[in-house]
Amino acid sequence: MNQSADEQGDAAASQCEGAEGRPRGRPGRRTGPSVTRERVLSVARARFAARGYTATTIRDVAADASVDPALVHYFFGTKDGLFAAAMALPVNPAVVLRGVVADGPEGLGERLVRAFLGVWDDPVSGPALVALVRSAVTHEGAAEVVRGFMGNEVVARIASVLGRPDATLRASLAASQLVGLAVARYIVRVEPLASADHDSIVASMAPALQSYFTGGLEEQHR
């Protein structure tokens, strides 16, 4: 760590913070704000790993990084954005999910599996997500972070639109199907799933996911 660069970073970031939400300089250049940004991310990774996703707040991270919480919000939006950046994810899964669940439970199975395949088959975000899952499966610290993120951002968000008493369990089961799709298709690469095209997967998986969301509501259990 270069202490004087960090201090310059703080100074630049403070100016940046006052500039009505607009960064100075070009995003690609390693200027002051990007040094501060990296420091916030490094602190966030340590906090997430030590305390998990749920117990970590923007305020804590800001305090650890000696910056104003407004600056963390300015850089990363809300906690899920900070998480995505700290885990080096090129997309924020929570943002993708917000779009997918916005239209309610009808057709959610199909929208979810299509969006999931889109992000995981993307050549940039796919490998980053594979790295995150590998890490969550082998390191308890990373598992704790992913567990909290899944609970707060994925399971809770899906459950919120289901409107039924067992919504949270059903949302966690649907999430488990997506985790299994990720592991079987992209990590262990079980055939024919690993080579199947999106339409074939959607045709069979959308009804299975949908049964978690609306199964037993408009039809009797068989």
Added chain:
Amino acid sequence: MNQSADEQGDAAASQCEGAEGRPRGRPGRRTGPSVTRERVLSVARARFAARGYTATTIRDVAADASVDPALVHYFFGTKDGLFAAAMALPVNPAVVLRGVVADGPEGLGERLVRAFLGVWDDPVSGPALVALVRSAVTHEGAAEVVRGFMGNEVVARIASVLGRPDATLRASLAASQLVGLAVARYIVRVEPLASADHDSIVASMAPALQSYFTGGLEEQHR
């Protein structure tokens, strides 16, 4: 490795092989046959890791271990039994699965998830399976072995009873749901799935799995 112990092991195992399928001595004692058995397992692990599940034969393993293939069959039954023993699994998933699929596709979703939860929540076989999944997710050699086992013993076996053109893809999707259940419940421990009782999981997951097996056959796609 103790060479002379191995040689004694071979001699004892040869006697054992002639004894009409009955081992001499008590299973818990480290006598000759158990030394040979360990050597076969060590060779099998190396073969599975180097060549994968599909390309490994009992004959190859026997040759590598300088024993008669009949002895390997005598110790481990078929290749799936050798695999389970080599991976230190206290149960052979292929044997459990054979029992589950024997009654055909009707009700298969429920039988499958109940059997799966039984094996994974077992205090002996559960941790061994967690170790196998962790290893498959992080090491390509182990992934290759698990991929071959899943394809040959799990996906093919489920597909064989479905009797429909897309049976193999559907079987691999069902397998992915079980992989996801394992990772989300037992490894990452996403709530409320991690703490849910078997009946609650079965009530929601059995219909989802069943939709892979018989969905779209007796009802129109909604």
